[in-house]
Amino acid sequence: MANVDLKNLTKKYGEVIAVQNMDLSIPHNEFLVLVGPSGCGKSTTLRMIAGLEEITSGEIYIGDQLVNEKDPKDRNVSMVFQNYALYPHMTVEENLGFSLKIAKVDKNEIETRVKEAVQILGLEELQKRKPSQLSGGQRQRVAMGRAIVRRPDAFLFDEPLSNLDAKLRTQMRTEIKKLHQKLKTTIIYVTHDQVEAMTLADRIIIMKDGYIEQIGSPIEVFNKPVNVFVATFIGSPPMNILTCDIISKDQKVKIKIDNEIYLDCPENFKDLFNNKSKVYLGIRAEDLKPVEKNTIDNNDWFFSKEIDLAEPLGTETQLFFHLNGKEIISRMYNPYPVSIGDKINFQIDTSKIHFFDIDTEKTLF
Amino acid sequence: MNKKFFSSPIILILPSLLAIGFVIIIPLIFSFYTSFTSYKLTRPDSLYNFIGLRNYERLIDNTKFWYAFGRTILFLAIVLNLELLFGLGIALLINKITWGQRTLRTIMMFPMMFSPILVGFQWKYIFNDNIGVLNNFLYLFGYESAIPWLIDKYLAMGSIMVAEIWANTSIFAILLLAGLLGIPRDPIEAARVDGCNSWQVFKNITLPFLMPFIFIALTIRSLDVGRAYDIVHIMTGGGPAMRTELLWTMIARIGYKDANMGFANAMSYVSIILSIAFTYYFFTKLVAARRELGQQ
Numbered sequence: 001m002a003n004v005d006l007k008n009l010t011k012k013y014g015e016v017i018a019v020q021n022m023d024l025s026i027p028h029n030e031f032l033v034l035v036g037p038s039g040c041g042k043s044t045t046l047r048m049i050a051g052l053e054e055i056t057s058g059e060i061y062i063g064d065q066l067v068n069e070k071d072p073k074d075r076n077v078s079m080v081f082q083n084y085a086l087y088p089h090m091t092v093e094e095n096l097g098f099s100l101k102i103a104k105v106d107k108n109e110i111e112t113r114v115k116e117a118v119q120i121l122g123l124e125e126l127q128k129r130k131p132s133q134l135s136g137g138q139r140q141r142v143a144m145g146r147a148i149v150r151r152p153d154a155f156l157f158d159e160p161l162s163n164l165d166a167k168l169r170t171q172m173r174t175e176i177k178k179l180h181q182k183l184k185t186t187i188i189y190v191t192h193d194q195v196e197a198m199t200l201a202d203r204i205i206i207m208k209d210g211y212i213e214q215i216g217s218p219i220e221v222f223n224k225p226v227n228v229f230v231a232t233f234i235g236s237p238p239m240n241i242l243t244c245d246i247i248s249k250d251q252k253v254k255i256k257i258d259n260e261i262y263l264d265c266p267e268n269f270k271d272l273f274n275n276k277s278k279v280y281l282g283i284r285a286e287d288l289k290p291v292e293k294n295t296i297d298n299n300d301w302f303f304s305k306e307i308d309l310a311e312p313l314g315t316e317t318q319l320f321f322h323l324n325g326k327e328i329i330s331r332m333y334n335p336y337p338v339s340i341g342d343k344i345n346f347q348i349d350t351s352k353i354h355f356f357d358i359d360t361e362k363t364l365f
Numbered sequence: 366m367n368k369k370f371f372s373s374p375i376i377l378i379l380p381s382l383l384a385i386g387f388v389i390i391i392p393l394i395f396s397f398y399t400s401f402t403s404y405k406l407t408r409p410d411s412l413y414n415f416i417g418l419r420n421y422e423r424l425i426d427n428t429k430f431w432y433a434f435g436r437t438i439l440f441l442a443i444v445l446n447l448e449l450l451f452g453l454g455i456a457l458l459i460n461k462i463t464w465g466q467r468t469l470r471t472i473m474m475f476p477m478m479f480s481p482i483l484v485g486f487q488w489k490y491i492f493n494d495n496i497g498v499l500n501n502f503l504y505l506f507g508y509e510s511a512i513p514w515l516i517d518k519y520l521a522m523g524s525i526m527v528a529e530i531w532a533n534t535s536i537f538a539i540l541l542l543a544g545l546l547g548i549p550r551d552p553i554e555a556a557r558v559d560g561c562n563s564w565q566v567f568k569n570i571t572l573p574f575l576m577p578f579i580f581i582a583l584t585i586r587s588l589d590v591g592r593a594y595d596i597v598h599i600m601t602g603g604g605p606a607m608r609t610e611l612l613w614t615m616i617a618r619i620g621y622k623d624a625n626m627g628f629a630n631a632m633s634y635v636s637i638i639l640s641i642a643f644t645y646y647f648f649t650k651l652v653a654a655r656r657e658l659g660q661q
Contacts, residue, residue: 050554050558051557051558052554052557071562072557072558073557073558073559073560073562075558078558078559079554079558081551081555084551085549085551085552085554087552087555087556087569087570088552088658088659088660089573089657089659098556098559099559099560102559102560102561102565103560130659131659132659132660146559150559156558
């Protein structure tokens with residue numbers, strides 16, 4: 001049980017930068033999720049913590065110990081791999097007990113700990129089987145069991161659910177969450193799936209091209225993304241991003257989001273727009289509410305547009321239309337029947353919109 | 366002949382049946398038959414001189430044959446084990462290399478490119494007690510009495526083994542390297558995180574993955590070494606005083622030099638049992654090793 005600290009961590013493959021000057025402090029018992037598109041350096045970071053990848057520069061501390069030069073075996077971390085990485089020639093039981101056997105733990109103690117892991121993960125019926133006789137979900141469970149029995153300082157998960165089918169993935173996600181609550185250990189979890197990141201994490205780190213883009217709780221990164229990348233990466237469907245002109249019309253600052261649609265600039269943003277002629281506007285699909293009548297108060301935006309496509313999903317219907325040539329998605333809760341070409345009224349709560357600088361793509365506050 | 370016999374399936378497999386018949390089955394039956402006759406190559410009419418089990422009875426009492434039999438087993442055991450050990454070592458080392466691996470892989474296979482006869486001649490020259498490279502080399506370091514490598518009753522066998530191992534270790538190395546390259550990276554990394562040092566990773570993960578390849582190599586090489594003839598024939602001709610006589614050098618001598626083909630064939634049939642036993646043993650082990658890995 002320990003905290004993990006990364007100081008100025010850098011990894012280069014020749015000229016290619018995988019991770020750049022990463023600083024991170026992970027307190028004990030935190031569930032930290034590293035998320036980002038493939039090639040962003042998240043797995044490399046995890047593998048460096050495990051000791052499977054050499055560090056180009058920087059320092060890694062587990063507990064209070066500098067582990068830069070330590071072999072993986074001496075770091076007391078457990079890792080769960082994407083491909084399960086079970087030992088095919090050992091039974092489930094042997095797989096679970098292997099690390100303890102190597103550590104020369106007393107036989108009875110091994111038995112107790114394996115039994116404990118078997119109970120936690122519901123593997124009772126499968127103890128004598130070989131990995132080739134297990135399904136994907138069962139293998140994943142064994143892989144987690146193998147990590148549990150060691151009682152490590154930290155668990156490292158490398159995209160553990162990406163080889164499972166959708167239903168199983170949801171189920172295992174819940175189990176991992178429960179496991180964390182039960183074990184109370186530091187977990188560092190790598191995924192490219194933002195839904196996994198949101199549901200599991202105490203704190204999310206969004207990475208891109210070897211850099212950390214944002215660190216925060218799931219709600220923070222969802223509600224207050226620091227830039228366009230984070231805004232579009234977190235949330236499903238991704239946030240609608242529009243390029244808008246800022247113009248003065250009738251002595252008012254207006255935002256032009258489409259040829260005929262001009263909207264009043266919210267008061268609190270006016271100062272920010274002083275020297276700007278263009279901004280990115282970000283609106284989440286659920287904040288773009290289809291309404292039957294114009295029942296707005298003064299602060300809300302309101303416009304109507306013909307829709308191109310409607311996808312009913314049962315609990316909601318997703319409406320697709322174009323603004324300024326860009327496809328926009330709106331989520332309609334309490335759906336009523338609509339057909340293509342219908343003119344729909346949309347209402348936007350201006351306290352929920354985001355503006356990003358057109359050059360830096362950073363959020364304007 | 367009824368119509369059914371010339372149905373199309375029969376006609377279609379007839380060519381291969383005929384080929385197999387002429388090339389394998391008839392010679393097999395013929396040689397088996399001759400082992401029950403006193404057939405001598407120099408007296409063709411003796412082919413019809415059926416003597417029942419006489420050849421086999423003689424063979425059972427023939428101590429020279431059983432010495433050669435035992436010597437062949439010893440030769441097999443030592444050569445196979447050392448080749449496995451060296452081959453595994455070379456494969457592990459080459460697998461570690463990141464730069465120039467292909468070049469090394471090619472260089473490693475050089476010994477396989479020479480005919481066994483030439484390898485025999487080369488080593489015969491190296492081990493020659495008067496003009497041999499080895500003795501000259503030892504002389505340089507002050508060892509002045511020439512060692513009779515191919516003449517001493519113990520050293521001769523060892524010298525042949527060295528030549529055989531030099532020529533064929535690369536077969537093990539190449540097969541085991543193929544095995545090493547095929548091992549998934551994940552279980553090895555998992556083992557390292559699980560607390561294994563390099564030796565423990567090798568023993569617990571790499572070796573089980575390698576076992577099927579080891580048994581395939583052993584099967585192939587046991588058949589190969591079991592029929593060893595050329596290197597022995599060139600280097601010592603079975604001497605000194607038959608100390609390096611293996612099964613096939615002995616059988617060839619009796620069959621062709623002494624022209625005693627009936628007796629030689631009887632020996633061959635007994636010898637084949639040895640090859641079958643080795644192949645069966647290694648194949649059983651191979652199947653077991655693959656089942657262990659869940660591959661079957």
